[in-house]
Amino acid sequence: MPIGDLPLLRAARREATDFTPVWLMRQAGRYLPEYRALRERYKFLDLCKSPDAAATVTLQPVKRFPLDAAILFADILLVVEPMGVGLEFARGDGPVIHTPLRSRGDVERLARIDARDALPFVFETVRIVRRELDRRVPLIGFAGAPFTVASYLVEGGASRDYLETKTLMYRDPVAWHALMGVLVGVTADYLNGQIEAGVQAVQLFDSWVGALSADDYRTFVLPYSRALIRALAPGIPVIHFGTGTAALLPSMQEAGGDVIGLDWRVDLGQAWARLGPDVAVQGNLDPAVLMADPDQIRLRVRAILARAAGRPGHIFNLGHGVLQHTPVDHVAALIDMVHELSSKSGER
Amino acid sequence: MPIGDLPLLRAARREATDFTPVWLMRQAGRYLPEYRALRERYKFLDLCKSPDAAATVTLQPVKRFPLDAAILFADILLVVEPMGVGLEFARGDGPVIHTPLRSRGDVERLARIDARDALPFVFETVRIVRRELDRRVPLIGFAGAPFTVASYLVEGGASRDYLETKTLMYRDPVAWHALMGVLVGVTADYLNGQIEAGVQAVQLFDSWVGALSADDYRTFVLPYSRALIRALAPGIPVIHFGTGTAALLPSMQEAGGDVIGLDWRVDLGQAWARLGPDVAVQGNLDPAVLMADPDQIRLRVRAILARAAGRPGHIFNLGHGVLQHTPVDHVAALIDMVHELSSKSGER
Numbered sequence: 001m002p003i004g005d006l007p008l009l010r011a012a013r014r015e016a017t018d019f020t021p022v023w024l025m026r027q028a029g030r031y032l033p034e035y036r037a038l039r040e041r042y043k044f045l046d047l048c049k050s051p052d053a054a055a056t057v058t059l060q061p062v063k064r065f066p067l068d069a070a071i072l073f074a075d076i077l078l079v080v081e082p083m084g085v086g087l088e089f090a091r092g093d094g095p096v097i098h099t100p101l102r103s104r105g106d107v108e109r110l111a112r113i114d115a116r117d118a119l120p121f122v123f124e125t126v127r128i129v130r131r132e133l134d135r136r137v138p139l140i141g142f143a144g145a146p147f148t149v150a151s152y153l154v155e156g157g158a159s160r161d162y163l164e165t166k167t168l169m170y171r172d173p174v175a176w177h178a179l180m181g182v183l184v185g186v187t188a189d190y191l192n193g194q195i196e197a198g199v200q201a202v203q204l205f206d207s208w209v210g211a212l213s214a215d216d217y218r219t220f221v222l223p224y225s226r227a228l229i230r231a232l233a234p235g236i237p238v239i240h241f242g243t244g245t246a247a248l249l250p251s252m253q254e255a256g257g258d259v260i261g262l263d264w265r266v267d268l269g270q271a272w273a274r275l276g277p278d279v280a281v282q283g284n285l286d287p288a289v290l291m292a293d294p295d296q297i298r299l300r301v302r303a304i305l306a307r308a309a310g311r312p313g314h315i316f317n318l319g320h321g322v323l324q325h326t327p328v329d330h331v332a333a334l335i336d337m338v339h340e341l342s343s344k345s346g347e348r
Numbered sequence: 349m350p351i352g353d354l355p356l357l358r359a360a361r362r363e364a365t366d367f368t369p370v371w372l373m374r375q376a377g378r379y380l381p382e383y384r385a386l387r388e389r390y391k392f393l394d395l396c397k398s399p400d401a402a403a404t405v406t407l408q409p410v411k412r413f414p415l416d417a418a419i420l421f422a423d424i425l426l427v428v429e430p431m432g433v434g435l436e437f438a439r440g441d442g443p444v445i446h447t448p449l450r451s452r453g454d455v456e457r458l459a460r461i462d463a464r465d466a467l468p469f470v471f472e473t474v475r476i477v478r479r480e481l482d483r484r485v486p487l488i489g490f491a492g493a494p495f496t497v498a499s500y501l502v503e504g505g506a507s508r509d510y511l512e513t514k515t516l517m518y519r520d521p522v523a524w525h526a527l528m529g530v531l532v533g534v535t536a537d538y539l540n541g542q543i544e545a546g547v548q549a550v551q552l553f554d555s556w557v558g559a560l561s562a563d564d565y566r567t568f569v570l571p572y573s574r575a576l577i578r579a580l581a582p583g584i585p586v587i588h589f590g591t592g593t594a595a596l597l598p599s600m601q602e603a604g605g606d607v608i609g610l611d612w613r614v615d616l617g618q619a620w621a622r623l624g625p626d627v628a629v630q631g632n633l634d635p636a637v638l639m640a641d642p643d644q645i646r647l648r649v650r651a652i653l654a655r656a657a658g659r660p661g662h663i664f665n666l667g668h669g670v671l672q673h674t675p676v677d678h679v680a681a682l683i684d685m686v687h688e689l690s691s692k693s694g695e696r
């Protein structure tokens with residue numbers, strides 16, 4: 001089968017598939033014992049920067065489960081580390097940016113990097129994974145979208161209210177627009193580097209963009225997400241993802257993407273109807289549902305598939321990443337359920 | 349003027365007003381120097397339990413600004429403290445529940461209380477505030493909605509993903525439904541006690557319900573919010589509020605409320621159109637906008653008022669509470685702008 005006919009890539013083009021393809025955000029991660037074992041030997045950043053180890057992690061879930069895609073093991077903030085912002089992953093906590101950006105001067109002091117030179121380990125990981133995967137499933141590359149990466153740079157880490165980010169937008173729009181412009185260029189180079197190294201689809205993670213009103217999204221985010229998506233090499237499907245985006249979906253679609261990611265807060269059928277027929281969708285099971293018994297999981301998988309109504313262009317996924325304490329056998333059960341319940345032939 | 353003709357109460361009934369009434373969630377709080385001064389003499393819980401001081405705090409913003417309502421100074425977790433869950437407000441952090449509920453047994457061990465006996469200080473605060481306010485502006489009482497209160501009881505404090513709460517729902521629905529049933533009864537008594545003491549409207553804070561899918565809302569939350577709202581004394585407007593609720597609004601409306609609270613993520617005009625003509629709306633300025641310059645604030649106030657289109661039944665508010673570092677003069681400017689830009693007579 002030509003690689004382009006693999007179910008995930010067909011679904012991204014809204015072509016019919018024999019069953020609904022499924023992968024899971026953060027499918028390589030702490031819920032897997034083989035990941036935790038490897039992590040004992042590496043700090044998080046060191047693991048991301050060791051191509052053999054990062055490739056091993058990328059492949060762990062694909063070896064264990066009949067997933068329809070692998071996703072590169074990396075972090076959305078890798079790309080900003082060479083810009084000199086003091087990135088650190090503290091044990092047990094989220095990322096910390098030791099010199100957060102709060103002014104135009106801070107933005108101007110960012111080191112100008114060529115992402116293709118600065119992140120060779122990522123591209124090497126992609127090449128190793130592609131060799132190992134052969135043509136079995138496609139490899140998805142990814143990057144943080146400009147807003148979400150900017151929010152970490154401005155807040156200095158995770159946030160609940162994104163107050164520093166919004167304050168910069170409102171009080172110093174010149175600094176904000178400068179920062180977003182820098183991130184578009186760097187991220188486009190980074191993703192095009194991944195594409196050249198062999199990823200067959202890319203996901204843009206605008207994970208925290210749901211903190212914004214639609215007006216702010218359109219003024220401060222949409223032009224940059226659009227410019228980034230337009231700067232990517234043609235022919236590679238782009239999955240455009242965020243959470244808390246019920247009110248932003250039409251604007252995110254306008255920014256671009258062949259596939260729009262849906263979190264669990266929206267009804268997949270209603271959201272897809274609003275987006276219209278010209279786009280595929282990905283989602284949308286609440287990651288917390290994997291804590292429930294398999295019978296419960298099955299009911300909810302069935303409900304999502306019913307809302308997709310067998311229409312070509314649905315990639316099954318969670319609404320956000322796999323949670324740390326998720327039972328591994330529930331993940332296995334989920335993937336089987338998606339394949340079984342969506343199977344057109346009944347033979348699979 | 350009869351109290352019922354005060355603008356906020358008219359708007360809650362979708363009757364025409366000369367200008368759009370405005371109040372702000374957390375209008376009494378840390379952004380006010382007079383609040384911070386008083387807080388130096390009281391721990392948070394002690395302040396809530398001291399009727400004279402709590403009344404003073406309630407009145408602080410109403411004395412400073414031409415607000416169209418006062419809101420009782422209290423906390424949504426006051427009602428659970430007498431149930432023996434080990435509530436504490438740690439300095440600088442959010443609330444902590446020292447014995448979180450994780451099972452049916454935990455729910456059964458909750459002390460059964462009569463909220464009317466257990467919280468006399470709240471009702472006394474209401475009576476003092478009403479005397480002081482005379483008939484100038486109405487006093488809004490409030491309680492946490494069952495889901496949001498339950499989320500604190502189950503998580504043991506604030507949460508990002510509400511994983512323990514969802515896990516209890518999914519794995520032990522009997523325990524969940526028992527807990528929600530208890531909270532409906534206690535909260536109904538608590539709010540009816542506030543109404544008897546003199547509040548002229550009530551707001552139900554389901555602040556964190558936006559973490560749920562609409563399916564989960566309908567199964568695990570809607571019946572309880574509805575039962576609670578139906579158990580309230582008639583004739584008192586109910587404001588039903590949550591954040592992140594873009595996909596939940598029709599279900600929240602089905603649960604009840606004369607006024608539906610809108611956070612800043614939704615377009616007020618679109619949301620109101622979806623809700624239909626039989627309900628008023630409250631909102632919906634992003635609290636972070638108060639960090640911007642007054643010119644920026646003005647543009648955004650104007651946009652919200654334009655979306656309300658002068659239709660009776662809009663109460664202006666933020667989409668969530670006033671943030672701690674909000675400039676006091678921006679709050680003053682906001683309230684004046686709402687009155688000025690919405691004024692029908694031009695004489696105000």
